[in-house]
Amino acid sequence: MTGILGASASSSSAGSSSAPVHGKFVHVVFFWLKNPDDQAERKQFENNLNNFISGIDYIRSSHVGTAAGTNRTVVDNSYTYCLIVSFDNKDDHDAYQEHALHQKFVTDSEALWERVQVYDSIVV
Structure with missing residues (x-):
């Protein structure tokens, strides 16, 4: 699956070409x-994350990454992982939230994290 920033859902390698957001x-x-x-x-978390992303058809594009380490006052580099997924619409997102995978x-990974922050947006 091609990622929003050009990385596949199972890779967070740098240097990939840019790909558009789908959805x-x-x-x-x-x-x-x-x-x-x-x-x-970290390996367990990455495996859990990539396994569930690859099995949900509602997802149009995905990106799994870590903080880039950019040094600007407006940048928060304190997180460990970032997941970005896109959907055709809110209904597909809602179905994704309820999907068994x-x-x-969540069940397999929640013991590994101390904080989760979510931002949802729609194209304007």
């Missing part, structure tokens, strides 16, 4: 892991 509803989620330096927990991701 009119964008769901952005920031995660702060409890133990961000624990590589085993999304629910499994």
Whole structure:
């Protein structure tokens, strides 16, 4: 699946070419892991995240990433992971929220994070 920023859902590699956002509803989620330096927990979280994203047909595009480390006063680099997914509409987003794979991701991963922040937007 091509990501919003050109990375596949299973990769967060830099240097990929840019790809357009598909869908009119964008769901952005920031995660702060409890133990961000624990590589085993990071791998588990990434696997949980990528497994659920790849199985939900409502998702039109996705991006999984980490803080870029840019140094500007308006940039928050404190999060561990960012997930951006887009949908055709709010109804598809709502169905995604109830999807069994999304629910499994939350159940399997919630012990790993200390904070989650969500921003939803629609194209204007």
